[in-house]
Amino acid sequence: MTRILITGAASGIGKACAAHLAATGARLALTDLNPITPPAGDHEVLQGDVADPAFWDAADLGTLDGAIVNAGIGTAAPIATLSLEEWRRTMAVNLDGAFLTLKAALAAMREGGSIVTMSSASALRALPHTAAYGTSKAALLHLTKVAAAEAAPRGIRVNALAPGGVDTPIWDPMLDAGKDRGEQIAAMGKAVPLGRYARPEEIARQVAFLLSDDAATITGAVLASDGGFTL
Numbered sequence: 001m002t003r004i005l006i007t008g009a010a011s012g013i014g015k016a017c018a019a020h021l022a023a024t025g026a027r028l029a030l031t032d033l034n035p036i037t038p039p040a041g042d043h044e045v046l047q048g049d050v051a052d053p054a055f056w057d058a059a060d061l062g063t064l065d066g067a068i069v070n071a072g073i074g075t076a077a078p079i080a081t082l083s084l085e086e087w088r089r090t091m092a093v094n095l096d097g098a099f100l101t102l103k104a105a106l107a108a109m110r111e112g113g114s115i116v117t118m119s120s121a122s123a124l125r126a127l128p129h130t131a132a133y134g135t136s137k138a139a140l141l142h143l144t145k146v147a148a149a150e151a152a153p154r155g156i157r158v159n160a161l162a163p164g165g166v167d168t169p170i171w172d173p174m175l176d177a178g179k180d181r182g183e184q185i186a187a188m189g190k191a192v193p194l195g196r197y198a199r200p201e202e203i204a205r206q207v208a209f210l211l212s213d214d215a216a217t218i219t220g221a222v223l224a225s226d227g228g229f230t231l
Contacts, residue, residue: 001025001026001027002021002024002025002026002027002065002066003026003027003028003029003062003063003064003065003066004021004026004027004028004029004064004065004066004067004068004211005028005029005031005061005064005066005067005068005101005104005105005108006018006021006028006029006030006031006067006068006070007031007032007050007068007069007070007071007097007101008031008032008050008070008071008072008118009028009030009031009032009036009038009070010032010033010034010035010036010037011032011034011168011169012166012168012169012170012200013070013118013163013166013168013200013203013204013207014030014032014068014070014071015200016199016200016201016203016204017068017070017203017204017207017208018030018038018039018043019039019201019204020201020204020205020207020208021204021208021211022038022039022040022041022043023039024208026066027041027042027043027044028041028043028044029043029044029046029061029062029064030043030044030045030046031045031046031047031048031050031059031071032047032071033047033048033049033050033071034047035047046059049097050071050093050097050098050100050101051092051093051096051097051100053100056100056101056103056104059104061104061105061108062108063108063109063110064105064108064109064110064113065109065110065113065114066109066113066114066115066116066211067101067102067105067109067113067115067116068115068116068118068207068211069098069101069102069105069115069116069117069118069140070118071093071097071098071101072093072094072097072098072118072136072137073089073090073093073094074133074170075087075089075090075130075132075133076129076130076133076174077129077131077132078128078129078131079131082131082132086132087131087132090132090133090136091132091135091136094133094136094137094140095136095139095140095143098117098140098143099143102115102117102143102147102158106147106150106151106156109151109154109156111154111155111156112154112155112156113155113156113157114156114157114158114159114210114211114212114215115147115151115156115157115158115159116158116159116160116161116207116210116211117140117141117143117144117158117159117160117161118160118161118163118207119137119138119140119141119144119160119161119162119222120133120134120137120162120163120164121162121163121164121165121224121226121229121230122134122137122138123137123138123140123141123162124138124162124222124224124226124230125229125230137162140160141160141162141222144158144159144160144220144222145158145220148219148220149220151219152219157210157215157216157218157219158219158220159210159215159218159219159220159221159222159223160221160222160223161203161206161207161210161222161223161225162222162223162224162225162226162230163198163203163225163226164192164197164198164224164225164226164227164229164230165188165189165191165192165197165198165226165227165229166197166198166199166200166203167185167197167198167199167200168200171185171188185197189227191229192226192227192228192229193227193228193229193231194227194228195227196227197227198225198227202225203225206223206225210223
């Protein structure tokens, strides 16, 4: 039975990936700083901070067939007012956490496994107020390519998915609590050429494709799933 590590599994894309892969019969090792409600099945929950080396030193991952490097935080501020503390916090979670996850996953991975990292359209398009977030996700793309080059002799593939807007709780702090959430997300989605944000379940299916043997010759690639936002 396939065993897959998923970070950032408590909500949003990570939770959707867990539900989708569990439905295919995979066993999951789920991590998040927040409490996780695992899908039905024989799954392991490892609650902790992916940016903390001690968390990974203590984690018993067993043997993995795949990993989804998904844990991350959003930051929105112009460079002129972005604090060094916020910059470093973003890099700690989005980049240090990804590095530590990759390090642990590759050590536990079977020959011929597959890893997907979760980047962002912000890594591909320069947008105001995304200096910390976009830079962390752009660096993750290069880290993914280096990991792909290093892991290829073991038959392990490493790819990145770069979503644009996805209807997840990451937007909630920016929304007006007095207005309908769905209407606000729909309005934001109109800025995308395809006219809407993605659903987490759609991103989960794309991740599953990259993990699967259907993508057997794809490694070091970046799949932009952004509704045309970066055109």
